[in-house]
Amino acid sequence: MDLSPDRRVLLKSIGLGAAGIAGISVLSACTGETAHPASQASASLLPVPPGQIEPLLDRAKVTNALAKLDGLVQDAMGQTGLPGMAVAVVYQDEVVYAKGFGVREVGKPERIGPDTVFKLASVSKPLASTVVAGVVGRQLIKWTDPVIESDKGFALKDDYVTRSATFADLMSHQSGLRTASGDLLEDLGFDRSYILSHINQEPLDTFRSSYNYSNFGYTAGGEAAAKAMKMSWEDLADQILFRPLGMSASSYRNSDYEKASDRAAIHVPLGNKQWAAKYHRDADSEAPAGGASSSVRDLAQWLRLQLGNGSFGGKPVIDPTALQTTHVPHAVSGPASSPAARSRFYGLGWNVSYDDQARVQLGHSGAFNLGTATAVAMLPGEQLAIVALTNGRPQGIPEAITAGFLDAAQHGAPTVDWLAFTAGIFKQLDDSEKPKVDYSKLPSNPAPARPNNAYTGTYANSYYGPLVVLDQDGKLALKMGPAGNPTTFPLAHFDADTFSFESMGENGNGLAGALFAGSGGGTAPSVTLDFYDKTGLGTFTRIS
Structure with a gap:
């Protein structure tokens, strides 16, 4: 996800970047809801099949939450000065909300709308696992196949891991590659081919029994799926996902983002609610893990596909079994810290958790320190999903919007000051990233250098x-x-x-x-x- 190594480790430990509070997991952790009585009813009385959970929401509750969404966004932007944001909500296969707020770039008049293209950062990952599920559905690969069978050039430091690592291992961050492996090569400008051919020098953690969020481990899985289809990753995503869903503003090519006439620039904060568009971010080298760009209108179609179990507009697009495999736990991303606490899980490109009513919650955040923050959250059993895209450096803003909306849908209004909560977490993360040595403070009596x-x-x-x-x-x-x-x-x-x-x-x-x-x-x-x-x-x- 496109965060500095220390930030990624901490985000993963609390769940923002890859394991838990991305939108909805925070909600269940903080509201303390009790089990719904219907869940204890006999199977013969249940309105849903045994083993599933009865929906607790209805259209009136969702409509009430939608009425509060403008205010949540405007309040967050007012408190932070964030230049712009776009949000979309899907409920029962209907796009019930799609709206933009603010400007594409500070100092320029162009406004953000539902078709404005944003960089997605690590929200690229659940998009990518959807694409790979499409390849699995075509029976060209299995999730449990070793990736080296599709990509003969794949290699990690341990020969056994190289021979054995599967698509599921790589896309659930269990290959043993440590967090940030390859990321510094990307920052220097090396391309995907160079980085994937050099990560075999990176030391490994324990294979399949450790969880380490790895952009380039994930990218290696996507790249191998593309090779199984004998095409580039970018073309594969177009063919399997973007074109069938009419996602014309979506791409895994930075060049497509750059040439989009309606795109949001990326921004970093300057302090005192001031922001500046100082940087460019080309994530082509890690495209499956962080290189996608899209609009909320497009992403709403993808969320319909997700909630529709692989069908879109009544037609099958992605094999439902292959897609469902991405939604179930594959790795323990956050072990419970006490007997009464919940563990957090990672699926294939999704954070997976369960709330007090035993409902599955899926989500993911994306973040570029150079100026992008995004979040997607779903309650599949409620047929409800939300995506929030921003054009500013991560401060917990999209996570606050997704959590606040889902909280309001369930309780009539947010029960937590989500922005204060998530902003506090991100401040801790920022403070933790300071270098071990402060080279800005010279020694009082430095020794001279050699010639x-x-x-x-x-x-x-x-x-x-x-x-x-x-x-x-x-x-x-x-x-x-x-x-x-x-x-x-x-x-x-x-x-x-x-x-x-x-x-x-x-x-x-x-x-x-x-x-x-x-x-x-x-x-x-x-x-x-x-x-x-x-x-x-x-x-x-x-x-x-």
Whole structure:
């Protein structure tokens, strides 16, 4: 999901990004509802088949909640200054709400509507599992097939895992790839092919008994499904999902987002309710996991498909058994912390949980630190779903809207100040992401550096590729990234053989350190970049 590694770990621990409170799971956790009496009735009296849960909502309750939705959105935007948002609601196979609020870009007059295209970030994942379910339904693959049978180039660090990892393993984050594996390569500009061919250097956690949210593990599953169909991932999504549902504004290509005439720019907060459109975010390399763009009008059609068990407009589109497999728990994403607590689960591209009435809840959040936050939430047994898309850096806003709406549908009005709740969680996450070393605070008496030529030269790294340290008019800089489009990072002296540079991209979190080995005379034999060394791969060895 397109968050910094620390943010992802914490989001997963509380459930916002991949496991639980994305919209509706927060609701059941905080409202303390008791079991509905009808659930205890005899099977012969139930209005639904045995083993299913009787719906507790009706159209009047949903209509009442819809009447409050404008106010929820306007209040959230007023409190935060968020530039824009779009929301859609589906109930009983009908799009009962689709509306835009605010502007596409700060300082420009164009308004957001239900057809405005947003970057989806990790809401791309449940879209992607729908696409792969379409391939499963065509009997070209099974969820339990090893992906290497479809993608001969697939490889992870352990040979057994490489041979055994299935589509379900990868798309439930149980391959053993750790959170953020490959993400820093993406930030540097490497493409999907390079990243997927290098994640076999990433250390693995325990296979199938650990849960680690991994964008590129998920992407590897989607890519293998596309190869089984002998087409690109982007074309596969068009053929299986977007065209059959008439989702003409939806795509897994960044170029399609960029050329859309009605699109929302991405924004970061400047403070005091001010926002700026400072960045671009190209997520093509992780397209199945985070590269989709769409409008709420399009996504409402997809939600109809989800609630319709794979049928759309009365016609089957996705095999219902294959689709239902994405909705059931595959991994324990948040083990219960006490005997009375609930565990949280991850399906295939969906957070899965159960409320006090035993109703299944499905949802997912998406977030780009460079300027996008999204959320989708469903109560399938109630035939009710909501999606909220925003054009601002994650602060818990779409999660507050989806949770607030579903809370109002069940209780007449929100029972929790959802924005305060989710904003507080995101503030904790932001505070947790500060670098371990504050390179902005120089030592009171720093040791001098060696001459520049002790550091300049070329250093090799099998994961990140070569790094070149340059002397530019007496000041050092390092250059790394794809050969055709490397990034240059100016270096500032910190202390002795340690320099600082500004980290970049989706995972950037301020100043980082370049720690050159050796001391005294001679040239440095190696350099370690602490920001790129989170899994022990950040040391570059001099070759010239």
